[in-house]
Amino acid sequence: MLTEAAPSPAKAATIAPMLKVRGLEAWYGESHVLHGIDFDVAPGEVVTLLGRNGAGKTTTLKSIMGVIGKRKGSVVLEGAETINLPSRAIARLGIGYVPEERGIYASLSVEENLMLPPRVRPGGLSLEQIFTLFPNIKERLKSQGTKLSGGEQQMLAIGRILRTGAHFLLLDEPTEGLAPVIIDQIGATIRRLKQDGYTIILVEQNFRFAATVADRHYVVEQGRVIDMIENDQLDANIGKLHGYLGV
Amino acid sequence: MADIATIDTPAAALIPAETDQGTQRLHRAIMIGIAVVLVIAPFVAYPVFVMKVLCFALFALAFNLLLGYGGLLSFGHAAYFGMASYVCAYTAKNWGLTPELAILLGTAVSGMLGLVFGALAIRRQGIYFAMITLALAQMVFFFSLQTPRFTGGEDGIQAVPRGRLFGLIDLSDDRTLYWLVAAIFMAGVLAIYRIIHSPFGQVCKAIRDNEPRAISLGYRANQYKLAVFVLSAMLAGLAGSTKAIVFQLASLTDVYWTMSGEVVLMTLVGGLGTVFGPIVGAAVIVSMQNYLASLGSWVLVVQGVIFVICVMTFREGIVGVIAKWIKKPL
Numbered sequence: 001m002l003t004e005a006a007p008s009p010a011k012a013a014t015i016a017p018m019l020k021v022r023g024l025e026a027w028y029g030e031s032h033v034l035h036g037i038d039f040d041v042a043p044g045e046v047v048t049l050l051g052r053n054g055a056g057k058t059t060t061l062k063s064i065m066g067v068i069g070k071r072k073g074s075v076v077l078e079g080a081e082t083i084n085l086p087s088r089a090i091a092r093l094g095i096g097y098v099p100e101e102r103g104i105y106a107s108l109s110v111e112e113n114l115m116l117p118p119r120v121r122p123g124g125l126s127l128e129q130i131f132t133l134f135p136n137i138k139e140r141l142k143s144q145g146t147k148l149s150g151g152e153q154q155m156l157a158i159g160r161i162l163r164t165g166a167h168f169l170l171l172d173e174p175t176e177g178l179a180p181v182i183i184d185q186i187g188a189t190i191r192r193l194k195q196d197g198y199t200i201i202l203v204e205q206n207f208r209f210a211a212t213v214a215d216r217h218y219v220v221e222q223g224r225v226i227d228m229i230e231n232d233q234l235d236a237n238i239g240k241l242h243g244y245l246g247v
Numbered sequence: 248m249a250d251i252a253t254i255d256t257p258a259a260a261l262i263p264a265e266t267d268q269g270t271q272r273l274h275r276a277i278m279i280g281i282a283v284v285l286v287i288a289p290f291v292a293y294p295v296f297v298m299k300v301l302c303f304a305l306f307a308l309a310f311n312l313l314l315g316y317g318g319l320l321s322f323g324h325a326a327y328f329g330m331a332s333y334v335c336a337y338t339a340k341n342w343g344l345t346p347e348l349a350i351l352l353g354t355a356v357s358g359m360l361g362l363v364f365g366a367l368a369i370r371r372q373g374i375y376f377a378m379i380t381l382a383l384a385q386m387v388f389f390f391s392l393q394t395p396r397f398t399g400g401e402d403g404i405q406a407v408p409r410g411r412l413f414g415l416i417d418l419s420d421d422r423t424l425y426w427l428v429a430a431i432f433m434a435g436v437l438a439i440y441r442i443i444h445s446p447f448g449q450v451c452k453a454i455r456d457n458e459p460r461a462i463s464l465g466y467r468a469n470q471y472k473l474a475v476f477v478l479s480a481m482l483a484g485l486a487g488s489t490k491a492i493v494f495q496l497a498s499l500t501d502v503y504w505t506m507s508g509e510v511v512l513m514t515l516v517g518g519l520g521t522v523f524g525p526i527v528g529a530a531v532i533v534s535m536q537n538y539l540a541s542l543g544s545w546v547l548v549v550q551g552v553i554f555v556i557c558v559m560t561f562r563e564g565i566v567g568v569i570a571k572w573i574k575k576p577l
Contacts (some may be wrong), residue, residue, distance in 0.1 A: 065463055066463075067459050067462070067463050069430075086462070087459070087462045087463045087469075088463070088464075088465050088466060088467055091462075091463055091464055092465050093463035097463050099460065099463075103457060103460040105453050105456050105457065105460075106456060107452050107455075107456055107489050108449060108452060108453065108456075112449050115446070115449075116449055116450065116453055116464065117464040117465065118464065118466065155556050164464075164465070236568065238465050
């Protein structure tokens with residue numbers, strides 16, 4: 001496990017961003033979905049993308065990861081422009097993507113799913129460290145990937161990314177459809193990862209959960225970032241946020 | 248979020264993953280069973296018939312490696328089977344190569360052909376991939392038709408000498424040749440089993456199940472697809488070369504599109520994406536062709552009916568259905 005302490009939000013704001021997204025546009029076929037997304041993420045920060053359904057949150061993650069048909073703009077990771085890189089090359093830069101549907105391979109066992117991703121950087125978690133984070137996975141190693149519960153699948157999806165050495169995680173709605181006790185476990189894991197220096201972008205609709213783990217929240221609407229709220233300012237802006245999210 | 252039940256699950260994945268010890272023991276027992284059957288077979292059946300089954304079973308296993316584990320439907324596998332058959336027959340007859348060298352050369356040439364054709368075909372997916380492989384295979388057919396000095400044209404290459412294995416063991420006796428063919432078949436089965444269960448095989452299955460996800464994990468999917476394509480072409484070539492030695496013949500039938508169709512049929516009847524299904528499928532189809540030979544062209548009609556029944560009633564194939572019953576991957 002990494003031991004480097006995460007910077008405080010105030011400190012993070014002064015550090016050069018780990019990820020700088022500028023004017024990011026994306027299309028699904030003819031449909032123009034992102035219209036110029038701009039945001040920064042500092043090293044060791046957890047930021048969330050909040051917004052209504054269809055706002056463009058998941059598409060933003062996919063665009064950063066390069067798994068979308070057409071995109072343009074600028075996505076700079078640790079000083080390297082990635083907008084023209086293929087998805088596999090972006091993954092090799094140390095970005096781990098956990099998609100909304102978790103992407104567990106049906107024909108592979110839990111162990112095979114866990115061991116599948118290539119190591120992209122040194123410093124990935126060992127299996128024992130992953131089992132410490134997610135004890136359930138250890139008990140289900142020989143089970144088929146899709147025989148797991150939704151929560152266990154989510155743990156497996158996160159666990160296998162942590163093994164690769166990726167230090168920048170894109171988590172797409174990791175709590176959706178999960179029981180409260182599992183959501184608490186996922187939340188504790190994210191806080192632990194943040195403590196260990198991981199940088200995380202979290203797409204969430206549940207801002208109450210997001211508030212427990214994030215440093216900052218970007219609000220996405222109609223393919224643009226329309227606001228940024230510091231987590232410690234969340235209570236003061238709750239009415240505005242309700243308006244954005246239509247709660 | 249996709250619910251567990253709604254995740255798009257391929258047929259082969261409806262049974263447990265293949266890593267538990269019970270499954271491994273079962274597979275080991277089946278391997279031993281196959282070896283025992285191979286030992287007994289020439290004493291209870293006509294050895295040439297058994298050798299034909301083994302050659303086509305190896306061909307079907309090679310095809311299944313590509314389709315069942317790589318997710319790539321090739322309609323042109325006759326190209327590798329047939330070209331290897333020609334190369335093996337030609338070099339054994341005209342260059343006087345010993346059978347093992349002729350077989351190895353045929354296998355190597357089919358592998359190179361697979362590398363070229365695969366590099367062209369894997370740039371497309373689905374039906375386009377299938378059509379490109381078919382078109383390339385038809386080019387091989389017309390090449391074979393138009394180069395009688397190499398292929399013998401419509402006569403094929405006949406009276407191919409079986410020769411002496413390593414220059415020592417005379418293979419003219421059917422039963423002696425049988426042991427070579429059985430050894431090649433068993434080596435092919437074990438190689439495919441190893442490939443499927445290697446980390447390379449796991450990545451191939453991952454690419455088959457969800458290619459964009461595998462790419463986003465950092466894999467070069469096209470390189471894996473090309474590698475499995477070449478391996479499949481080589482194993483198909485091994486089958487074709489061996490067949491040329493067994494029947495002492497290489498002909499246009501080996502490179503014709505119906506051969507590509509037959510291997511699809513064998514794989515589907517036996518069980519697509521199962522380890523042992525293609526062996527059963529090949530045994531069923533070759534036996535049918537053999538024992539219904541008196542029906543002439545009607546065999547094709549019977550084959551067609553079997554194909555329709557298979558698709559309509561048990562899409563998992565014979566071994567696939569058994570695997571579902573016993574809840575173990577086979």
